[in-house]
Amino acid sequence: MAEQTRTGSRALRADARRSVEQITRAAIEAFHGRGLDTPMEEIATAAGVAKGTIYHRFGGRAGLVDAVIGELVGSSMHEIGERAEAIDDPWSAFASYVTERRLLHYREPAAIDALVATHPESPELAKLATAATTVTQRLINRAHAAAVLRPGFTVADLYYFDVGNALALRHLGRPTATVYAERTTLFLDSLKNNPADHLTVDR
Template sequence: MKASAAVSLRADAARNVAQIRAAAIAAFRGRGLSTPLEEIALAAGVSKATIYNRFGGREGLIDAVIGDLVAAEMDTIMGRARAVGDPWRALVTYVGDRRDLQFREPAFTDALLMTYPNSPRLVALANAATDTTVHLLRRGHDAGVLRPGFTAADLYYADVANGLALRALGEQTREDYDRRTRFFIDSLASR
């Protein structure tokens, strides 16, 4: 009897974890990583305490879902840009793809801001993105195609400003957003 109760609890626990993950992905995808845990718990049909029990709190929950939200896509973005032979095209690809992800995924701005610095997966993602940015900018400077003096910190602050503007100013059309992204990218070219 005890064995069947333990199996039942494990099945319940696994179902709770799956429901919490699904609810967190849906909530974070819509509004970013600061969505209240109470809302995620309600959507998952569990208590907030269950989130803490299963994930250890917000950072654990973020670690459990950040791959689904932005990490896997950022890995693809970084790999794609690094694979482009032409230094300018590599930068255009990288910046354009990052801006595209930022438009579609509010959690990307939270990742940029390191809103939750105790999340190991977010820290790893930030370190990988910084390494890729430095590499691509170095290639652009060495080839003479990138505006002199433009740094990884400059790109970071431009992306943060872009993300905060997306949040604060509400909706804009995709066409307008893409046009503004092209203006930004064009401003990076050496003259």
């Protein structure tokens, strides 16, 4: 009897692992296509499980987001920051970071949700935001120290520019990749420190 109980428990654990894997894969695919607010019913159907199973295994949407946001967005943000901080030239480092962040928002709806904090109850999203802010601050500090970034430009300024861009992508539609790249170039050009712009004119 004890052996039968152990065998039954192992089968149950295997079933649980399979359902978690199925739900995780389905969530990643759904969130990648439509963002973190994709209906749970759709994820359950794609995973071949009942909607209640998602709540049983993950505790709800926040738990599901926590389980997949690292693969969806976190790893990309980490790599973007690492690549930028490895660049010696302060302006090139900052420009690389801004460009890659904007490209991530262009291709990944879940990155927009992470940026605008659509699910503040998710601890993993909060951690991701904190880590991104830390990297952004370091890159901005480097650029200011080298006097290549517009004086007074802050982490908050970049955040609000990013939010505006992300919401435009979501609600106004995505421009072509070429147009989007041109707008990124224009945005970065506006942030370069040009001492001539700060000269006062005697009247």
